[in-house]
Amino acid sequence: MNIALVGYGQMGRMVHDIALGRGHSVVTVVDPTIVDPTTVDPATDAAAAAGGPVYARALAPELLTGVDVAIEFSLAAAVVDNVRVYAAAGVAAVIGTTGWTDRVDAVASTVADAGVGLVYGSNFSIGAHVFFRVAASAARLVADLDEYDATIHEIHHRRKKDSPSGTALTLAEHVLRALPAKTTIETGRLDRAPHAHELHVSSTRGGANPGCHTLYLDSEADTIEVRHQARSRIGFASGAVRAAEWIAGRTGLYTVDDFVNDTLDPEHRGTQC
Ligand SMILES: NC(=O)c1ccc[n+]([C@@H]2O[C@H](COP(=O)([O-])OP(=O)(O)OC[C@H]3O[C@@H](n4cnc5c(N)ncnc54)[C@H](O)[C@@H]3O)[C@@H](O)[C@H]2O)c1
Known part of the structure; x- marks a missing residue:
């Protein structure tokens, strides 16, 4: 597949490596901070002429000539x-960027009008999605057992600027759906006893941990821990490349859950997220 990378920061660079490793070609790289943009005309097969990707500071339809995703x-x-721009060029897209979904309606109508494919999500790590399903299944198993209470804890490196993580909130939403006794997510510091209906989500910042999320199902008798420990951002990047392989040739708007549901073993998908 021919891939265009839009945004060439930490994730874009990692996606580049993974895409090459899976046998794809990166033909276009777009980022406003590119220091040395390619000067040849991309419409005339510049990638081949230059022996590598075309580097550009701004996206334009002609940069997507010959691009699959x-x-x-x-x-x-x-x-x-x-x-x-993807729609105008008839190119499918994987959107890993976060924080824009209040404008998903505009994206949905652009995608529908153009008849292209687009998949988006805030977490493309397939391992994290397996974790959500395992955690939800574990919570569902104790849903009728009064003695178990649920809490969530996450820890991230000292450079992370927000808390709780988006992944922790997604996990919490899965747990709320699995446990009727829990109706609200509480992410603040508690200077009081938690209410029974609150699912408390706590965060720790410091060190170099790329992200660890734990669901605790806790009783007088025992503690059941369901944990996902990321080793790096590689899970996000390889999930995004696999999602690109999945969206190529499809039309319509999809979430990362649609992609994951299609990717996991159908016999063992378990919880629909
Ligand atoms: N979905 C996931 O699995 C997942 C995983 C990690 C990060 N993210 C999200 O991906 C995004 C990027 O993360 P990152 O860690 O690579 O950040 P980063 O800051 O390292 O890189 C972002 C890059 O985008 C570039 N950029 C800014 N405006 C642009 C534009 N108009 N066109 C093209 N490029 C532009 C910036 O110059 C920068 O190089 C963030 O929104 C982050 O939350 C998503």
Whole structure:
């Protein structure tokens, strides 16, 4: 497949390596911070002429000539306009960028009008999605057992600026659906006893951990821990490349859950997320 990378920060660079490793070609790289953009005309097969990707500072339809899928890890403010360019070029897209889904309606109508394929999600790590399903199944198993209480804890490196993580909130939503006794997510510091209906989500920041999420199902008798420990961002990047392989040739708007549901063993998918 010929891939365009839109956004060439930490994720874009990792996606580049993974895409090459899975036998794909990266023919276009777009990022406003590219220091040395390619000067040849991309419309005349510049990638081949230059012996590598065309590097550009701004996205344009002619940069997508011959591209099968664009993979975007950029900035929330850029997504709606970039999707218009993918649509104009008839190119499918994987959107890993977060923070723009309040504008998903605009993206949905662009995708529908153009008849292209687009898959988006805030977490493309397939391992994390397996974890959500295992955690939800474990919570469901104790849903009728009063003695078990559920809590969630996550830890991330000292550079992370927000808390709780989006992954922790997604996990919490799965647990709420699995446990009727829990109706609200509480992410604040508690200077009081938690209410029984609250699912408390706590966060720790420090060190170098790329992300660890744990669901505790706790009783007087025992503690059941369901944990996902990321080793690096590689899980996000390889999931995004696999999603690109999946969206190529499809039309319509999909979430990462649609992709994961199609990717996991159908006999053992378990919980629909
Ligand atoms: N979905 C997932 O699995 C997943 C995983 C990790 C990160 N993310 C998200 O991906 C995004 C990027 O993360 P990152 O860690 O690579 O950030 P980063 O800051 O390292 O890289 C973002 C890059 O986007 C570039 N950019 C800004 N405006 C652009 C535009 N209009 N067109 C093209 N590029 C543009 C920036 O110059 C920067 O190089 C964030 O929204 C982050 O939350 C998603």
